[in-house]
Amino acid sequence: MTARGAVVHWARDAADANRVIVDVARTHAVDEVVKVKSMVTQEIDLNGALADAGIAAWETDLAELIVQLGDDLPSHILVPAIHRNRAEIREIFLRRMHEVGRPAPTELTDEPVVLAAAAREHLREKFLRARMAVSGANFAVADTGTLVVVESEGNGRMCLTLPEVLVSVVGIEKVVPTFAELDSLLRLLPRSSTGERMNPYTSMWTGVTPGDGPQEVHVVLLDNGRTRALADEVGRQALRCIRCSACLNVCPVYERVGGHAYGSVYPGPIGAILNPLLKGTGDPQTDSLPYASSLCGACFEVCPVRIDIPEVLVHLRTQVVDARRDDSVPKPEAVAMRAAGYAFGNARRLRWAERVSGLAGRALTRFGRSRLPGGRAAAGRLPGPGAAWTGARDLPAPPRESFRAWWRRTKGGRVDE
Amino acid sequence: MRVALMATCVNDAMFPETPKAVLRLLRRLGIDVDFPEAQTCCGQPMVNTGYLDEAVPAVRTYVDAFAGYDAIVTPSGSCAGSARHQHTLVARRSGDPALERAVEQTSPRTYELSEFLVDVVGVADVGAYFPHRVTYHPTCHSLRMLGVGDRPYQLLRAVRGLTLVDLPAASECCGFGGTFAMKNADTSVAMGADKARHVRDTSAEVLVAGDNSCLMHIGGLLSRERSGVRVMHLAEILAQTEDEPAVRI
Numbered sequence: 001m002t003a004r005g006a007v008v009h010w011a012r013d014a015a016d017a018n019r020v021i022v023d024v025a026r027t028h029a030v031d032e033v034v035k036v037k038s039m040v041t042q043e044i045d046l047n048g049a050l051a052d053a054g055i056a057a058w059e060t061d062l063a064e065l066i067v068q069l070g071d072d073l074p075s076h077i078l079v080p081a082i083h084r085n086r087a088e089i090r091e092i093f094l095r096r097m098h099e100v101g102r103p104a105p106t107e108l109t110d111e112p113v114v115l116a117a118a119a120r121e122h123l124r125e126k127f128l129r130a131r132m133a134v135s136g137a138n139f140a141v142a143d144t145g146t147l148v149v150v151e152s153e154g155n156g157r158m159c160l161t162l163p164e165v166l167v168s169v170v171g172i173e174k175v176v177p178t179f180a181e182l183d184s185l186l187r188l189l190p191r192s193s194t195g196e197r198m199n200p201y202t203s204m205w206t207g208v209t210p211g212d213g214p215q216e217v218h219v220v221l222l223d224n225g226r227t228r229a230l231a232d233e234v235g236r237q238a239l240r241c242i243r244c245s246a247c248l249n250v251c252p253v254y255e256r257v258g259g260h261a262y263g264s265v266y267p268g269p270i271g272a273i274l275n276p277l278l279k280g281t282g283d284p285q286t287d288s289l290p291y292a293s294s295l296c297g298a299c300f301e302v303c304p305v306r307i308d309i310p311e312v313l314v315h316l317r318t319q320v321v322d323a324r325r326d327d328s329v330p331k332p333e334a335v336a337m338r339a340a341g342y343a344f345g346n347a348r349r350l351r352w353a354e355r356v357s358g359l360a361g362r363a364l365t366r367f368g369r370s371r372l373p374g375g376r377a378a379a380g381r382l383p384g385p386g387a388a389w390t391g392a393r394d395l396p397a398p399p400r401e402s403f404r405a406w407w408r409r410t411k412g413g414r415v416d417e
Numbered sequence: 418m419r420v421a422l423m424a425t426c427v428n429d430a431m432f433p434e435t436p437k438a439v440l441r442l443l444r445r446l447g448i449d450v451d452f453p454e455a456q457t458c459c460g461q462p463m464v465n466t467g468y469l470d471e472a473v474p475a476v477r478t479y480v481d482a483f484a485g486y487d488a489i490v491t492p493s494g495s496c497a498g499s500a501r502h503q504h505t506l507v508a509r510r511s512g513d514p515a516l517e518r519a520v521e522q523t524s525p526r527t528y529e530l531s532e533f534l535v536d537v538v539g540v541a542d543v544g545a546y547f548p549h550r551v552t553y554h555p556t557c558h559s560l561r562m563l564g565v566g567d568r569p570y571q572l573l574r575a576v577r578g579l580t581l582v583d584l585p586a587a588s589e590c591c592g593f594g595g596t597f598a599m600k601n602a603d604t605s606v607a608m609g610a611d612k613a614r615h616v617r618d619t620s621a622e623v624l625v626a627g628d629n630s631c632l633m634h635i636g637g638l639l640s641r642e643r644s645g646v647r648v649m650h651l652a653e654i655l656a657q658t659e660d661e662p663a664v665r666i
Contacts, residue, residue, distance in 0.1 A: 252589055252590045252592065252608050253601075253604055253608075256604055256607045256608060257604055290467075291597070291600055291601070292601065293594070293597070294557070294590050294592055294593065294594025294595075294597045294605070294608070295465060295557070295594055295595070295597070296557035296561070296589075296590030296594065297557055297558075297560075297561035297562060298557075298561070298588075298589075298590065300561070301561055314464065314465060314467070314503075316467075317465070317466060317467030318467045318468075318469050319467075320467055321466070321467035321468055321469075322467075333466070333596075334468070337462075337463050337466060337468040337471045338468075338471055340458075340462060340463060340471065341463055341468070341470075341471030341472065341473075341474055341475065342474070343457070344426065344457040344458040344460065344463075344474055344475035344478065345457070345474035345475070345477075345478060346455070346457065346474075346478060347454055347455050347456065347457055347478070347482075350426070350429075350457045350458075353430075354429065354430045357430055357431075370640075372636060372640045372647075373636075373639070373640060373644075373645050373646060373647040373648075374647045374649075378637075378640060385599075388598075388599045388602040389598065389599060389602070389637070390637075391602060391606070392602075392606040392610075392637075392638065392641060393606065393609070393634060393637030393638050393640075393641060394636075394637045394640040394641050395633075395637060396431065396432075396633060396636075396637075398430060398431055399431070399432075399433055401433065402429050402430050402433055403424050403428060403429045403430075403433035403436045403437065403452075404424070404429055404452070404454060406433055406437070407452050407454070408454070412440070412451075412452060413437070413440060413441075
């Protein structure tokens with residue numbers, strides 16, 4: 001990269017990276033930058049850092065523009081504004097566009113083509129005016145020093161070619177050795193993310209080309225927890241992620257809770273492992289993420305780079321639990337698990353526990369008014385911790401006799417009952 | 418061949434009719450099956466919640482109870498998956514090489530019921546009779562962790578009198594997920610409610626699956642909704658014959 005005229009910076013964390021970018025902006029005395037859609041600049045909250053320095057950052061991806069104007073957060077890796085409908089988008093454009101640039105036309109309807117045209121007019125003004133752009137990179141090719149951005153609208157290419165100065169923030173996991181590896185990845189990515197056989201706009205740039213495109217190019221190689229993730233022998237496979245979002249699209253949990261619930265720019269199954277891997281345990285929100293899964297495995301099934309997300313989820317749950325092993329007051333869950341571990345330690349203890357549950361079952365069978373189809377007695381709504389189950393689900397009453405008690409009594413069903 | 422039944426802790430304590438049905442079924446097929454009384458649990462509840470140390474006693478008990486059997490058969494895709502894919506993890510964590518070696522013996526010999534019938538016994542038609550309209554939910558761990566494929570369908574299609582109807586969005590998780598059902602109860606219920614709706618759409622009398630835990634969750638919702646749909650384990654359907662209809666509906 002250096003040989004091809006780019007300036008390379010190393011950034012240990014978000015603050016490092018943001019400082020480099022703000023410095024470049026200040027050197028060129030710009031008060032605005034245009035941005036290519038990028039997860040990594042969201043990860044480091046570049047827009048916030050630039051705003052603090054008095055520099056406006058304009059998102060140019062249509063969905064990111066909607067999110068930015070709506071003073072909102074992305075809810076999907078690939079489709080950041082998927083939680084918004086077109087009526088809301090119309091309202092956001094009418095309310096906000098005039099405050100930050102070219103106003104939306106007053107006759108704006110909520111037809112997609114009309115909304116897209118309004119965004120196009122609004123953004124064109126910014127593309128033509130901005131002297132500096134910021135991008136991420138989907139891939140970086142080591143042997144040529146080439147960076148690659150994959151997008152659908154062409155707005156990224158405008159940012160990569162029109163301004164004089166370009167800063168590209170690149171996660172250090174994005175590097176592939178040669179163009180040969182890029183080949184398969186560029187086939188996998190569109191197929192897994194949008195179902196397209198080929199990506200619409202693939203831009204590649206290598207340092208500075210005199211007389212063509214940005215004449216000053218900076219590359220910020222970002223760690224921000226990636227070496228921490230790499231040090232985790234099970235978790236490091238998450239660094240293979242190419243941000244295709246296939247796992248989000250099949251995840252039944254993501255489908256129901258939406259992207260905002262993950263509290264991070266990386267939502268869904270990959271976010272549930274990537275965030276704890278990058279940040280480590282200790283924060284309640286991050287610690288909750290490995291549990292935001294039923295471990296159904298749909299994510300692993302569709303992952304084109306074979307990240308065993310369920311395996312990593314369980315591994316990270318273990319880390320969350322281990323980090324709290326020395327708590328002076330253990331969580332009720334930890335107490336319950338210790339008790340279960342003890343009961344399952346030998347069959348005699350388990351038999352005893354089952355006798356207690358059989359007694360509870362007897363009481364329920366006697367007093368419970370609820371019956372499951374087929375006639376079995378059931379608990380309706382229970383108080384206390386039982387409410388988590390019975391708020392919406394009937395619970396079958398435990399049988400009077402466990403299987404092992406029956407086996408003993410009837411010698412495996414060989415004597416009459 | 419020495420065959421052991423792993424009842425699973427959930428079936429043992431909550432659904433004893435299922436391991437009983439496995440016994441009836443296998444004996445009918447001429448297989449003498451033993452229930453080693455020393456068994457307890459596969460350890461999955463602890464492993465999947467992150468309590469690996471707490472799972473060590475269960476795994477130790479498992480390998481001790483089932484040592485020396487040629488096949489361990491269980492009416493649970495989830496517990497078979499745990500034995501096959503998680504026991505090594507727990508054994509490694511225990512730092513006991515003897516336990517690791519013992520796991521190497523028991524893990525690959527553990528079979529989910531439909532795998533055991535189709536692959537080991539080599540039958541799809543077990544001579545069952547169940548004259549009802551039935552739909553099948555392939556539980557996630559059977560489907561993805563074990564890859565049981567169409568084996569349960571092969572078995573069900575061979576049941577006389579049974580009408581098998583496709584379940585819409587069958588491969589989507591029901592939302593049980595072990596402790597997930599309690600820790601994220603609202604999301605779990607939202608997933609299960611959709612599953613229950615798909616079940617009702619089939620107009621089936623019975624929802625069948627290879628895991629009673631998932632059925633307890635979906636069945637609990639179907640019951641609360643007063644749907645009238647009954648849930649049954651695959652083993653209980655396969656165990657019934659014209660001469661011995663164990664359960665009346």
